[in-house]
Amino acid sequence: MEKWRWSSAAHRLLRLCSNPLSDLRCSPKLQNSTPSGVLYRHEGTCEWIRPFIGQQKQHFGQRSHHLWSGNCLGETPGIQNRFFGATATKIERNSKFATLNSNDISYFKEILGEKNVIQDEDTLLSANTDWMHKYRGSSKLLLLPRTTEEVSSILKYCNSRCLAVVPQGGNTGVVGGNVPVFDEVIINVSSMNNVISFDKVSGILVCEAGCILENLISFLDNRGFIMPLDLGAKGSCQIGGNVSTNAGGLRLLRYGSLHGNVLGLEAVLANGEVLDMLGTLHKDNTGYDLKHLFIGSEGSLGIVTKVSILTPPKLSSVNVAFLACKDYFSCQKLLLEAKRKLGEILSAFEFLDEQSMTLALNHLEGVRNPLPPSLHNFYVLIETTGSNESYDREKLEAFLLSAMEGGLISDGIVAQDIQQASSIWHIREGLPEALIKAGPNYNYDLSLPVEKLYNLVEEMRTRLDNLATVVAYGHLGDGNLHLNISAPQYDDAILAQIEPFVYEWTSKNRGSISAEHGLGLMKANKILYSKSPAAVNVMASIKKLLDPNGILNPYKVLPQSMIH
Amino acid sequence: MEKWRWSSAAHRLLRLCSNPLSDLRCSPKLQNSTPSGVLYRHEGTCEWIRPFIGQQKQHFGQRSHHLWSGNCLGETPGIQNRFFGATATKIERNSKFATLNSNDISYFKEILGEKNVIQDEDTLLSANTDWMHKYRGSSKLLLLPRTTEEVSSILKYCNSRCLAVVPQGGNTGVVGGNVPVFDEVIINVSSMNNVISFDKVSGILVCEAGCILENLISFLDNRGFIMPLDLGAKGSCQIGGNVSTNAGGLRLLRYGSLHGNVLGLEAVLANGEVLDMLGTLHKDNTGYDLKHLFIGSEGSLGIVTKVSILTPPKLSSVNVAFLACKDYFSCQKLLLEAKRKLGEILSAFEFLDEQSMTLALNHLEGVRNPLPPSLHNFYVLIETTGSNESYDREKLEAFLLSAMEGGLISDGIVAQDIQQASSIWHIREGLPEALIKAGPNYNYDLSLPVEKLYNLVEEMRTRLDNLATVVAYGHLGDGNLHLNISAPQYDDAILAQIEPFVYEWTSKNRGSISAEHGLGLMKANKILYSKSPAAVNVMASIKKLLDPNGILNPYKVLPQSMIH
DSSP states (O other), X not given: OXXXXXXXXXXXXXXXXXXXXXXXXXOTTTOOSOHHHHSTTOSSOOOTTOGGGGGGXXXXXXXXXXXXXXXXXXXXXXXXXXXXXXXOOOOOOOTTSOOOOHHHHHHHHHHHOGGGEEOOHHXXXXXXXXXXXXXXXXXXXXEOOOSHHHHHHHXXXXXXXXXXXXXXXXXXXXXXXXXXXXXXXXXXXXXXXXXEEEETTTTEEEEETTXXXXXXXXXXXXXXXXXXXXXXXXXXXXXXXXXXXXXXXXXXXXXXXXXXXXXXXXXXXXXXXXXXXXXXXXXXXXXXXXXXXXXXXXXXXXXXXXXEEEOOBOOSEEEEEEEEESSHHHHHHHHHHHHHHTGGGEEEEEEEEHHHHXXXXXXXXXOOOSSOSSOOXXXXXXXXXXXXXXXXXXXXXXXXXXXXXXXXXXXXXXXXXXXXXXXXXXXXXXXXXXXXXXXXXXXXXXXXXXTTHXXXXXXXXXXXXXXXXXXXXXXXXXXXXXXXXXXXXXXXXXXXXXXXXXXHHHHHTTOBSOSSSOOTTTTGGGGGGTSOHHHXXXXXXXXXXXXXXXXXXXXXXXXXXXXX | OOOOOOOHHHHHHSEEOOSOSSOOSOOTTTOOSOHHHHSTTOSSOOOTXXXXXXXXXXXXXXXXXOOOOSOSSSOOTTTTTOOTTSOOOOOOOOTTSOOOOHHHHHHHHHHHOGGGEEOOHHHHHHHHBOTTSSOBOOOSOEEOOOSHHHHHHHHHHHHHHTOOEEEESSXXXXXXXXXXXXXXXXXXXXXXXXXXEEETTTTEEEEETTOBHHHHHHHHHTTTBOOSOOOTTTTTOBHHHHHHTTOOOTTHHHHOOHHHHEEEEEEEOTTSOEEEEOOOOSOOXXXXXXXXXXXXXXXXXXXXXXXXXXXXXXXXXXXXXXXEESSHHHHHHHHHHHHHHTGGGEEEEEEEEHHHHHHHHHHSTTOOOSSOSSOOSEEEEEEEEESOHHHHHHHHXXXXXXXXXXXXXXXXXXXXXXXXXXXXXHHHHTHHHHHHHHSOEEEEEEEOOTTTHHHHXXXXXXXXXXXXXXXXXXXXXXXXXXXXXXXXXXXXXXHHHXXXXXXXXXXXXXXXXXXXXXXXXXXXXXXXXTSOHHHHHHHHHHHHHHOTTOOBSTTSSSOGGGTO
């Protein structure tokens, strides 16, 4: 991206971004190739989550985009093993599940080979623990299948023995969906990481589930295409996990959800049967489109082993603007205008409130107020991506000029180069890190109608008064609010003010209590806040139909009482 | 759209479209408001399909986009009641279904009111017959519910009585999916035609299933938005039917399939239970996304009663070019270049071969050779849609210039105004009409990998030699081939050369035997050509789970042997 300047009219109000807003070399979003540059202020390489990465580097790649700020090897006081932000539900191990015995181990070694049957304690500790140290299971066995047939053999055996399993990919989930709750056998598909085919005419990529998202992005970049999804966790997360959790991310506004982009899947059912739904067609109206059952079902209906996905061509021109709005209504109206005037080149529309900016300034090193001297009530980050640099610039300029003249924005900057664009993105993307550094935090990932989205934030502020700071930001273009309550300490009095109010409010306004993270273990019992009893009953029936013994990722997604 | 001219460089090779290519006033695609202009050469208003339209005009609107060329009121020799293009399978009425009695009629009158319980013979004849007169059932009862609750009451009753039903909307399907096979009760949702809400910030429309697509397009047009799908049948087809058949259409290349655009549904299950999945959120990861089961299941799992859909903003600039390519490889390469260079403004990429053009010239009135003097091997229609007219024109011009210099196109024209654009579209959209006028026709709607798509056409030509003319065109951007075999007469010797070869070839190349039309009655027994036995088994299990008595649209979609 070259430097560029504004016309005189726009220049009067919108300022060029002449100084870096932070001293970060590069934001995670715009720089993929320097893992050390994106592990935020860690003193060393972060291996805490799975020591076996060292042995499996060729398979696992680097975990590059954590927002974790604590000591990698130690525990973090206050949040380890605590289900914060959700009232913990006491769960008991389902006694119908068998426990591992030596015959089981022998069988797995026979079909997978000795080295792919992991019983080492350190490795298991990592595989049992989620990356935020919120959830920890006690599995005694980690299996690393290399083929669909091996996954099938494992499941067939586990089903016959009634051994519960948990499917695992990059282990980057945040709701406890991808680690064991008790002693479930962990089936990690990281070794299944081959690209199977790529059609450069149609842009259709077919690959195994264990491919790391960032590797796929690099693969496509060399061929002039991009993945239709991009996540902060791309350095570790895997496409099978992305699909299983219906990951949202930064490009959803432009390219839509995985339900639209995934053209086909291969999945293995609980009984070991391989479901070949691996179509590579834009259009296929032959029977029920079963693949959608596996997109977002968090591994509870089957283990995704292969993915076929439509990838868009890479476009050369990217621009980033950071704007100030006086109120939430202006943010909304700006979104409408951006959709209309930037139309086909709009690729991101993010927002944050004043409290978020204060947090970033206080806790993100090197971040300075991008629109001094004072703070503004709201900020919006707009990104455009298109095929013609000069047209895109002019279009963005005209849009911003009109928005200024219409009073929708009161100040703004436009990045002049990739470094400035990265610095702007870092303010938005650094917020989870800033929140963790600020102390105890109750966080909620909500979808709400855009027009009502900020009402919840204001009501929450009224409820909490001075007890805690309410910090709100998110993907406004998608109606996705990240609502955070940053408190001096975890306190049941605070939690009682937040829950069940936050879920009830979301439910009342036909929102979703999980926009992009899934339900996992954390919210399995909350599903009725977002889905009707009739719908959940059908889900439970489908679960029982496809997994009658309930061995696949038990205790997750659906209330256990409805399955057993 | 204003007139515009090419730069001198482009002008040398690409010609301005100075004369209308046909004398049609407007193609169906670009002119929605003149029903009389789009009923191709009918001598009068075509009411044959449902005389009750006259009584229900406020609900049903006009059937405006038929490509039917026969006498509206009579039969068409040779194709009426003939399952052409598919070996007919003998089907027997399932004896487990009850037959209607006077108590049933009384009950329905009680819950729907007398006038919404139709037993009139003429009306029933229309509702029993598909619009191409290929399929005809013998139902004695047509019900017109006005609310979800009424649909629920009907189904609850029918399920308890084991009365089979067929859901019906605009009755524009082409595979026999929406008319009875025997005496199934017809449930037509046309009276449920209200827009429930529209959010102009998010562009999310919520409406009842019976809304006619064209009415929704008009509704949105007034508000600066468009529907993400557009079909030739838009004047009659309804959104509930579109969703139930996962309709493709003209905008799929740009906006993707309904699986990506439909945000929520309300559907009534066979037992009358109402499934509220009517989310209005871009993101919602709470449990299994059940709505996808109802998208494309052709009314066999439930009756869709409400739809929530994401609508894109309307963009002001539309350009249309019609280009000649010397071979299929050039068409493919042109597609790749168009995706890359036109990027975000590409909205259609259609192709036709020389045989298609010959057919259009011989059978479509007023159509003249658009690129004289001789014919070319292949033609490509490219449409762009964007937010800035001058940028889009320049972008298209640069793309075309580069394509010419690269030898990908040998000649071309660009529409100067909407009439010329309409004339260009009419050549492509008039082909089904031209085929019907040419005589007996075996037609197949296939999805295939783009690179292999035309190989099938060539192999078919070799197989048929001089027996028939093979005509190929379609949505190349979507990999959707419309393969037609135009023959002097329906002839089992010809059919034997086509089938099962066409299905086997499609299956071998991992294509789909139904790209956008569905399986319906015509191809219910062919599903294994496109889906694996394991997948079809799961589909059958889901059918039995949700509709244990099999009352919903029996004999369709799945082989009956797998359900009962």
